[in-house]
Amino acid sequence: MASKVPTPLAAMNRRLLTLSLETHPSAFTIMTWNTLAQVLVKRELFPYCTKGELKLKTRLHRLFDEVRHYRPSILCLQEVDRENWSTRWGPFLTELDYQWRYYGARDKRHGCCIAWRATDWHCLDYRRVDLDRTQVLANYEPAEVNVAQVVALVRRTDLPTPLATATTPGAEPEDPGHPNAFTSDVAWRSDRSVPVGARALVVSNCHLYWHPQGVFTRLVQGLAVRQAVAEVNAVLGNRLPVVMAGDFNTLPDDPLYAVLHGHPLTPEITATLLTSIAQDPRLRTLQFDPERQRYLCSPTTPGPDGQSELPLASLLPVEQQRDLVAALWATTARTPPVTSAYRHYRRLDPAHYVPLDPAERGEAVDIQYFYNEGTWSGEPRFSVYTEFCGLLDYLFVGSPAPVRDQGSGLRVQALLSLPPESRLLPALPNLTFGSDHLSLMAVLDFDSNPAP
Template sequence: MGAAASTTASRLAFRPAGVAPLPPGAAPPLVVVTWNILCNKYAGSQFSYCPPQFLAWQHRKQRCVETLLELRPDIVCLQEVERPFFENELEPLFQQHGYEALYYSRRRRPHDPPDAPEEGISLLYRTARLEKQASKAMQLGKGVARGMTGKFWGAVRARDDGVLLALLRDRVTRRTLLAGCTHLYWDPRFPDIKAAQAALVCRAATAFLRQQRLVHDATLQRDAAAIPLVIAGDFNSLPFKRRSDAFDTVRPNETLISGAYTVLASKEGIDSSHPDHPSRRSLVGGGGAAQALATLRLSSDPFLLQSASVAAWGREPPVTNKTDSFAGCLDYVWLSRQHWAVSAALPLPYRFDPSRPGQQAAVNDPSDVRDLPPLPSETIPSDHLPLAFKLHLVPT
């Protein structure tokens, strides 16, 4: 696969963003991109609205690569990357452009065609800016503590969704940071599993950091939250719902913030009062396991996180994933709040008015987005949009 020059430079130009100004002494920017690229085996009849020549993987993979190279990212987090594409095309090509790549794959699904390959996540980093000190690929279910038993935790363990973690040294600032890529469970019937997985991502990051002898400072070994963190991916969770649907009931004039989003965006996380808490869902089971779930709190502890979209635009975008049957925000870049500032973002390909504090934005809901067709399309090669930000490490 060649890397032809992109003709989309103007479309991919970053624009200034950031609710707050850059603090004095902020480091030069690191460009971070996350994108679910829609692997070939999932691009089936449900995308029949897309002309076949634009749905074809040969076309789409070329557009994906052109877009990524045009953005010149320092860190890339990709989801739905098929193993043959990674091993034979993506990794060799990006090595030529100065990147190293990590990969974690999920097992083939029972309904996959016989010749369908595994797919998974990939984390790439630009070696001219970042030096790898350590890395780990982890199945999230393996992070469930041994004492956690019952139907719910059995379901979490059975999932093979994972996280890639890379401890990186910034050659410019000489600071160490942790980058992560993940892809949470897709099924909207099980927001409790997604909330648990969101907490397990943070638990995996904490355990990984505390295992690293390269983190010499004793304070950092005790306090994983002292390391700058960026975790990106497809979290398969809306930030909120304003209307009831087949999966959730939302009271009139109220907003339901999803469990996974609350786990990551708030310091407190969720307890049994949240509708997405495991104790409120169908996998509770009975006996002592149910009692233990009732007292369970899921959180991002010890990390205090902020969405890069919120830092850039004051809110999450209405849409990062759009088909002819769904539209919503599922993709995020999560930052340790005290370590990062955002100066620029890749514009979204639809009308989207950033929301400044105290101001009402014109486009608030996925249904308000009328100038973006179902995806993929001729110009956008996945059903997801890439999110890209210029991030700056700030003085501590």
């Protein structure tokens, strides 16, 4: 059984693993982290945790410690409680000299936050994205409510004239029409012009659909995020490098990972997506409406237990399912691929891939590992360490250029290592790590000479 004595973060053996020997003063850090919303914390989901480990006060202390310890230049958070934002998270980030935007889905009590150091970056543009209202295909209506954020940032030192930073002590409503949207700077206005020669980028932050069978829905949502990124980039001249961060709830052998990397549609991917359409509870009423000429999910009738009465499989004929999958995949030609910043992790930290001795792990938690060495292409074994153990969080780096080999405009210089598995026992969260997800962080630099 793991010790219940908190271990300082500095002793957790998380190191910056260097990919490039070159160092540049313009390099910056970017972190993504699902912080586990307190509204989602239930004892039955974390039976191995003590009450103290699950208390909000205990967890917030650890979460704040970790952000303060690494203090990334750009920070992307998911599953942040809305009710704790104005009184805890917002003031904490402002105290650390971050500017930030918070946005949550209209039917959820948690949301996403994207933050940047006020001394490092100036915000050129920002957009809230409702993934269920983003049309990836003109004739398909998304079924699940999730949100994303997209921000365009420019190096403050590259601005022609100094700009004052403005933050509020707490959290102000960003828009009275959006009760789940908050900002650190109510006076901010978009400035959709990038100074000549300035170092700038577009960053997205998302939290996608969680259901294990929701592969198809996550594909639609991931494409919607990428579409929103492309739209912001187009307004700015379509020349900025891109980082797509967040909890994608996607394993490296899932279709969304493949499509973001520009892989072709294969029979295996098609079969996976058809299975998802048949088994995802949100899609079991999916039909093609001939009058509206749209694929959509029809309303369901509540049963005696208050739950919707759903058919056992999709109502959509298989041929129409195939047509829908093919049409979605065809949209991928609109925007260039991205690559995972952690895709070379295996050569940097081979010890991470050595399974923990069962005797050391014990029998307190029956952990199901989802690592697939043959198809994960050097990715870490996990970013989530609960009874489910797998990689769901990513930092994807990409270019606005339509040519695959033109280069991303960003170089990955270093990666924050994953802690030794022995430090995570029996599972997360614990008194050192306040979430069931581990933070991922990369050191990036602008590439002034992209590959031809």
